[in-house]
Amino acid sequence: MLKSGIPIGKIFGIPLRLHFSWFFIFAIVTWALSTGYFPDVFGNWSTAAYIIAAATTSLLFFASVMLHELMHSIFAKASGIPVDSITLFIFGGVSRITKEPLTPKMEFKIAIAGPLTSLLLGGLCWLIWYIVPLSWEYVIAVSFWLGLINIMLGTFNMLPGFPLDGGRVLRALIWWRSGSLQRATHWASNAGRGISFLFILGGVWMIFQGPEWWFNGLWLAFIGWFLGNAAAGSYRQLTLQQMLQGHTVSEAMVRGCQEVPAETTLDRLVSEYILISGSRCFVVIENGGLKGIITTDNVKQARREAWADTKVSEVMTPVEKIKKVRPDEDLANVMSLLTEEGINELPVIEGDSVVGMIRRENLLAFINIRDKLGV
Numbered sequence: 001m002l003k004s005g006i007p008i009g010k011i012f013g014i015p016l017r018l019h020f021s022w023f024f025i026f027a028i029v030t031w032a033l034s035t036g037y038f039p040d041v042f043g044n045w046s047t048a049a050y051i052i053a054a055a056t057t058s059l060l061f062f063a064s065v066m067l068h069e070l071m072h073s074i075f076a077k078a079s080g081i082p083v084d085s086i087t088l089f090i091f092g093g094v095s096r097i098t099k100e101p102l103t104p105k106m107e108f109k110i111a112i113a114g115p116l117t118s119l120l121l122g123g124l125c126w127l128i129w130y131i132v133p134l135s136w137e138y139v140i141a142v143s144f145w146l147g148l149i150n151i152m153l154g155t156f157n158m159l160p161g162f163p164l165d166g167g168r169v170l171r172a173l174i175w176w177r178s179g180s181l182q183r184a185t186h187w188a189s190n191a192g193r194g195i196s197f198l199f200i201l202g203g204v205w206m207i208f209q210g211p212e213w214w215f216n217g218l219w220l221a222f223i224g225w226f227l228g229n230a231a232a233g234s235y236r237q238l239t240l241q242q243m244l245q246g247h248t249v250s251e252a253m254v255r256g257c258q259e260v261p262a263e264t265t266l267d268r269l270v271s272e273y274i275l276i277s278g279s280r281c282f283v284v285i286e287n288g289g290l291k292g293i294i295t296t297d298n299v300k301q302a303r304r305e306a307w308a309d310t311k312v313s314e315v316m317t318p319v320e321k322i323k324k325v326r327p328d329e330d331l332a333n334v335m336s337l338l339t340e341e342g343i344n345e346l347p348v349i350e351g352d353s354v355v356g357m358i359r360r361e362n363l364l365a366f367i368n369i370r371d372k373l374g375v
Contacts, residue, residue, distance in 0.1 A: 005087055014073050016066065019089035029061065030054045033145070041141050049138075057142050062088055064121050064150050068157075069093040071113040072165075079106045099336070100238070104176035104184075111168035118154030122147045161192030163230050185238050192231030199224025237339070243367050244331035252331060252366040253348050253356040262286035266299055266307035266315070274299075281345055283354045284316045290354065292316040293347055324349045325358060335363055 005017035033054035038045065045053070066088060072095045073083040084096035101107040125147030132139050158166035167188045175184035203221025206213040260273055260282040273282060274296065284291040294316040302310045324347050325334055334346065338360055345359040 005089075011070060012074060012077070014070070014077075014083050015085040017085055017087040019087050022062070022088045026058055026062065029058045033057055037145060038141055041144075042137050045137075053138060053142060057145055060142070060146055061149055062093075064118065064146065065093045065153070067121065068114045068118050068153065069095045071117040072110055073097070075110045075113045076101075079110065081106075081110075100181070100241075101172075104172045107175065108169060108172035111165045111172060115154040115157045115165050118150045118157065122150035122154060125150060159195055160188075161195035161227065161231065162188035163192060163234050164195075164227070167192050167231070182238060182242055185235050189231045189235035193228050196224040196226075196228030196231065199227065237335075240363075240367060241332040241335055243370065244335055244363065247331045247366070248327065249325050249329045249331060249334060249348055249358050250327040252362045253327070253358040254362060255356040257281070257283045257347065257354045257357055259283045259285045260294065260312060262291050262311065262313040262316075264312050266302055266310045266312065269294065269312055270299065270307065281347070281357055282312075283347070284312055286313070290319050292318045293322055293354075295345070322347060322349075326350065327355060331363060331366070334358055338363075 005019040005022075008016045008018055010016060030051070031054075034050040038050045038053050066086065069086045073086060076083050076095070076097045079101065081097055081099050081101065086093060086095050097110070101110060125143045129140055129143040129147060132143070134140070157164050158169070160170040161167040162171055162185065170191060171181075171184045171188035174187050175181050178184060200221045201224075203217045203219070203224060206217030206220060209217070258273065258277060258279055260269060262284050263286075264273075269282070274280070280296045282294050284294050291313060294312045298312075298315045298317065299307075302315050323337065323343065325337070327348055327350055338344065338346065345357050347354050348356040348358055
């Protein structure tokens with residue numbers, strides 16, 4: 001999940017994160033600049049100078065990517081759409097915007113903000129490259145590369161294939177003309193899959209051009225594969241959400257939730273509750289009150305040899321930290337929450353009582369039944 005990663009601060013109240021895959025691409029970019037671009041442009045620098053310049057340029061590049069994503073997020077927040085976080089990862093950056101835009105105009109503004117920011121940054125870097133004295137070799141080399149890469153980033157993101165920014169602009173235009181978000185997403189996703197197919201073909205062609213093209217070819221094909229999966233997944237997610245919209249948790253939840261005393265040890269929980277009932281989640285009760293929730297995932301956090309001495313209260317999720325939903329909550333919102341949090345089930349709480357559980361399989365079964373019945 002891209003929600004995972006290292007927190008690096010907040011801007012305008014939006015948490016910033018570094019996904020662990022970012023360190024790989026940072027190393028690759030720094031290596032390529034220090035062994036290729038900078039020695040080719042200025043061959044009289046020391047090795048240390050190449051490395052320092054490359055690392056500085058890489059950091060400035062990813063700061064540009066962060067600013068690109070930040071502009072998406074600022075426009076989303078200005079439109080009343082919550083933004084969970086911004087994460088830098090192997091393919092650049094992603095803003096976790098938690099809801100779909102409500103209108104085509106809103107979608108267009110949010111989507112176009114990122115590429116325009118990259119193009120503006122690229123132009124600014126090239127202006128710096130153009131006006132500084134020739135003796136400022138370091139500034140010339142860094143500003144030219146940053147200008148080029150930001151213009152390439154803005155141009156690439158404007159390709160008309162969902163979920164790229166250009167694909168979102170295309171979706172906004174089709175949505176505006178057709179009045180249907182689902183139809184617009186369908187066509188924009190198809191365009192995204194078409195572009196991903198061209199990327200994969202181009203990558204394969206580059207691989208067969210010789211060893212010096214293998215890395216670039218593999219990288220291009222990998223980007224194509226990633227875009228294709230993202231396009232298909234985005235359309236599938238929207239379709240499922242629209243099928244669930246207007247239905248409440250009470251229609252799909254499993255009613256009732258087995259209780260387990262807080263003093264129960266994990267080995268007793270497994271042998272007397274989990275294996276017998278087949279349930280993966282239990283309500284933890286102490287002195288008649290709700291203490292928390294214990295799941296099989298919580299159990300796996302404890303060492304197997306420690307189960308006999310570990311109580312459920314020691315590994316459970318406390319009630320104040322429980323992500324929960326109400327029986328009258330919209331199922332589409334529940335699916336979004338499950339996806340965003342990377343979890344499989346949520347307790348359904350009414351007042352101070354747990355009245356049931358809602359799981360991914362409940363949602364899929366609900367959709368499947370309604371699809372078969374045509375209702």
